[in-house]
Amino acid sequence: MDKFDVVVVGGGHAGVEAAHSVFRMGLSCALVTLNIKNIGQMSCNPAIGGLGKSHIVREIGAMGGIMPIATDMSGIQYRTLNTRKGDAVQALRVQCDRDLYKKAIQKILKKTTIEVFDEEVMDIIIEKNLVKGVVTKTKTIKGAKTILTTGTFLNGKMYTGDIVSTGGRSGDPSSIPLSKKLYKLSLPMGRLKTGTPARIKLSSINIHKMEEQPGEKPTPWMSTYQKPKKHQKQISCFITRTNKKTHEIIKQSTHLSAMYSGNITGIGPRYCPSIEDKINRFKEKNSHQIFIEPEGINKDLVYPNGISTSLPKNIQTEFIQSIKGLENSEITDFGYAVEYDFVDPRSIKPTLELKTLKNFYLAGQINGTTGYEEAAAQGLIAGVNAAASILNKKELILERSEAYIGVLIDDLTNHGITEPYRMFTSRAEHRLLLSQNNAEQRLLKKAYKVGLVDKKRYNNFNEQEEEYKRFVNDILKKTKTKNFINNKKQKIKLSENKNIYKLLKRNDVDKHKLFKTNKTNKKHYKRAITETKYHGYIEKQLREVKKTKKQNNKKIPTTTNYSNISGLSNEVKERLNKNKPRTIGSAARMEGVTPAAVNLILIQLKKEELLKQKT
Amino acid sequence: MSVVYALATPPAKSAICVFRVTGKGCHKSLNNFFGSRCFEPNVFNVVFFSGLDGVVDRVGLVVFKAPKSYTGEDSFEVYAHGGLAVMSNISKAFRGFGFEEAVGGEFTKRAFLNNKISLNEAEAVSDLIDCTDENGVVLSTNSLLGGLASQVSFFAGEIDGIRVRIEAEIDFSDEGESFYDVAGLLDDLKNLKNRFDLFVGGCVNKKVGSQKKNIVLIGPVNSGKSSVFNRLVGFDRAIVSNTPGTTRDMIESELFFESSVFSIFDTAGVRDAEDDVEKAGIQYSLSQANDSDLVIGVFEESDQGVFDYFKGLCEHNRFISIQNKVDINKPIKGVFDCYVSAKTGAGFDVLKGVIGNCFQSGLKLEKYDFLIRDRHEALFNKSVSDIELAVAGLLDNKPLELVAEDLKSARSNLDEVVGVKYSDSLLGDIFSSFCIGK
C-alpha cells in the first residue's frame, strides 16, 4: 500500500496543476491517471489563452503554476486579441504544438517528487465520512486528501451520427466504475456535452486559396517568469469560410446528427455550437468563418476551428470538401460529440472541497466547466487548499475583485451552471482591475505567503515593483514639458510646465511621442499609460469594492437554515438553502436576494451568535 | 452606524406620514430642521419643519435619546401631513443633510443589534413588514413604483441591448464578425438618452403633483380667507391680521380628504390696491381662480355687487360661496352655500362636505398616484449622465471597455427598480443575438 499527503486522480490540466501545487507546498503527492503518455493532453483545440482565458493563465503563472511555461515551451503562434481596445481586455492567444505541450508538462513533472501511477481509479476509500484515498485495479493508494480531476471521462460517451462508443475522448476509455461510485454517494450529478471537429491532413489542403494569418511580431511570451530561452518555430494559421453548398449539405442531413437525434440528453455550451447548430439557428447567415490551425511544427495535421460536428462520417467528408481550399481534404479523425457526467459545483466549497465529504476535492471539467485554463485554475486552487489544510495554513480563496479565478470559483460554487462554464471578461464586474498584465501585482504576494511561490521569485518581483515606483516618481513626475503632440499630430503649447505623469491622464495626448523610452523602462512606461488611462474608473471600482467588502466578507456558517428566517420569500429561502452561500457578499449577489433580505440574514446570524454565547 | 431615515408610512397620499430618523449624531440636525436643538425627550412637540427652501409643514416631533429609543440609538420621529409634496420635501431635506435612506428592515436590524428587541420581536416585525407587503399596504419597490417600474424596465432593456453589442465586441472580437457600426450605435445611444432624460423630467413633475386638484379661496379684503384657509389645512399656515391687505402672495398648502389630496390656495383679497406688490398679488389671484378646479368665495356680508363680481370671475369652474364670521354677523339665509366661522370652527363640517361633493359629482379624482422617491430620481439622473458619458467616450475614441463601464453603471442605477441584469443573462442575450462560437 502506498501513502501520500495528497492523491490526485487524473492527469489532465486540472490534475497536473493540482499535483504541482502540492509539490510546491512541499508535500508528497501521487498522480494517478489512465495512460500516462497522455498526461497534459489537449483534448480539443491546441490553443491556450484567448479572451478571459489568458487572464487566468497569467494568474496561474503568478501563483507559480506550470501552464504558462508549458505554453511557451510549445507555442507555435502568438496573437494578442483586442489590440484596438484597452489593456484590461487585451488577451494573448497561443497556438501550441499538441505533442510538445504534452511533453513540456511531462518534463516539468519529471523534475518534481510527484509519483505517477498508470492506473484506473475504480473506487474511493471512505471511512466515517472522511475520504482516505483511492483504489485502482491493482492497488490501494492512501492520502490525507484526495483530489478528483477526471474531466470528460466519467461515463463518457462519444457520438458520431448514429454511432455511439464509450470513451472520455477519442482514443481514451471512459471511466465507468468511478462514475457509478459517485452516483452511489448521492452527489448531485448531471450530464453535459461538448463537441470537436474532424482533423485534416495539412498536405491535402490548399492553403494558397485561403487568407494567411501570421503570428504577432515580435513574438510575445505567455510566462512572465522563467520563460524558455527561445520560442519554437512560428507558423501561420489560415482562414476560409463555409458557403451556400456547405450549408445545403448540412441542412439536408441535420436530422442525422447525433445532437439532433435525441440520443444526447446533456446540455452543450451555447458559445461553442456545432456547425449544424449554427446553420439551423442563424438561417440568415450564409457563411461562417473557419480557422485552419496547425496541430504542430512537423505534423501533417490541421484543426479546422469552427466546424465542430457530430454528423455521420460521410456527411462530414462531403461538407468539408465543399469548402474553399479543403476540396481534397483527407480526414484522419472525424468530429464527434462527447457526453459526460459532472457534479453540481454548488456542492463544493470555494476551497473546492466537497461540502458533504471531508478531505475530498473536485477540480476541472468534473465541476461543469470547459476549457484547459478553467480546469488548470481549479486544479491549482484545489491543490493549494488541500496542502494548506494539511499544513494548518489559511485557505487560499480569491476575491472576485482580485482574480478571474475568484470570479470562476465564486460563480461555480454559488450559482452552479446551466451549460458548460467558460470564462468571459464580462463575467468580471471589476474587469478594469483584472488585466492579464497585472496578475503578479494582484496575486504574487498572496501566493508567496501561502507557500506556492519561493522567496527568490518574491524578491525579484518586489525589486521590479520598486523599479516601477522609482520610474514614476523620479522620472515621470519630475520630467516637465511645456508642449506636447496631440492625437492629430499637432503641437500643443501649455500655459505652464507640466510633468509627464499628469499629461498621461489627458485623452488627447499622443503618448508615444510624449516620452522617449529605453530598453529598461519601456514596460514601465506602458504600465504607467494604462494606469493613468484607467485612473478615474479604477478609483471608482476600488471604492465600490471597499464599500461592500466589510459586510460582504462576513461569513455565513454552512449550518444556517434559511427556512427559519421569517420575512424571506419562499423562493429566496429555497435558493439560499440549496446554495448555502459562504458569505453575505455571495448571498447578496444571488438572484432575488434584496438588501432587505440581506438584513434579515444578518439578524439571523446575530441570533445564532447569541445562542452560542448562551450555551 | 450612519444616520438613516425612512418613511414609516406608505409612500402614497394619506392623512399623515411618519418619518423616522436614527443614528448616532442625528440630533445635531434638529436645529437645522426645527430651529432648536432643545427638545425634551419622549414629548410630543408641535413645530415647523424647514427644508431646503423654507418651511415645509407644521409637524409633530418626538425626540428619543439613546438608549431609550426603538433602535437604541439617538433618534427622532416626525409626523407630517401625508401629501406627496410634503413627503418629497422632507426626504429631500434629510438627504441634503447627509442622511441615507434606509433599506427595509434596517430599523429592526439596528434595534436587534443594540439589544433593544428580542429575536422574537424582530421576527414579528419582519413578519408584519412582509405580510403587509403582500397586501399591498406597504408597497414593495416594485409595486410601489407600479407603472413606473415597467416604464423604467423598458429603458433598462434598451441599455441592455446596447451593452449586448458592446460586450460582444469585447469578448468575441476574434470571431471575425462585427457586432455594430459606431454611427448606428451612437444614434441609438443618443436617442435613448434623450427619451430617458425626458421621462425622468416627467417623473419629477409628477412628483410635485401636477395632477392634483386645485382649490382657490378668493374674496374681498379682510373677509377672513386666510383664517378659513388655516382652519381647512389644520394649522396656522397663513398670516391672519385685522389689517386689510395682509395676504399679498398666493400661499399653497395641501388639503386632505379621506384618500384624496388637493392643493388649496389662499390669495390676496381684492380691492383697489394701493401698492404695486399687492396689485400684482391680486392680479395673480384672479388668474389663478380661472385655472382652478374649484373656487371658494369668502364673504363677510351680503353685497350683491361684490358677490356677482367674484362669481363672474369664474364662469367656467365651480364656485361656492361662503359667509364667514357668523359668530359676530347674522347669517344671511338663502344667499350663500355655506355659513361658517373661522374663529369658532362652526360650519366647517358642512363646508368640507360641500367641497367633497363638488369633486365627487363632477371631477374624477386620481385614484392612485405614485411617489417617485428622491433617491430614485437621483439614480435615474445618474443613469442619464452615464449614458451621456458613454456617448462622449465613443465620440472621443475612448477604449471600448471604458464605454462599457459607463453603460454598466447606467444600467446598475436602475437595478433597484427593475432588478439586476446578471452577466450570465447578458451573455445569454449575446448568444441568442449573434452567431458566436468556433
Ligand SMILES: Cc1cc2nc3c(=O)[nH]c(=O)nc-3n(C[C@H](O)[C@H](O)[C@H](O)COP(=O)(O)OP(=O)(O)OC[C@H]3O[C@@H](n4cnc5c(N)ncnc54)[C@H](O)[C@@H]3O)c2cc1C
Ligand atoms: C471532445 C472534446 C471537445 C472539447 N471542446 C472544447 C472546446 O471547444 N473548448 C474548450 O475550451 N474546451 C473543450 N474541451 C474541454 C477541455 O478539453 C477540457 O475542459 C479540459 O481538458 C479539462 O481538463 P480536466 O483536467 O478537467 O480534464 P481532462 O483534460 O479531460 O483530463 C482528465 C484526466 O483524468 C484521467 N482520468 C479520468 N478518469 C480516470 C480514472 N478513473 N482513473 C484515473 N484517471 C482518470 C484521464 O486519463 C485524464 O488524464 C473539449 C473536450 C473534449 C473531450
Ligand SMILES: Nc1nc2c(ncn2[C@@H]2O[C@H](COP(=O)(O)OP(=O)(O)OP(=O)(O)O)[C@@H](O)[C@H]2O)c(=O)[nH]1
Ligand atoms: N369674529 C371673527 N373674526 C374673524 C373670522 N374670520 C376672520 N376673522 C378676523 O378677520 C380679520 C381678517 O382675517 P384674515 O383671515 O386675515 O382675512 P383675509 O381675507 O385673509 O384678509 P386679506 O389677506 O387682507 O385680504 C382678522 O382680524 C381675523 O381675526 C371669524 O369667523 N369670526
Ligand SMILES: [Mg+2]
Ligand atoms: Mg389674508
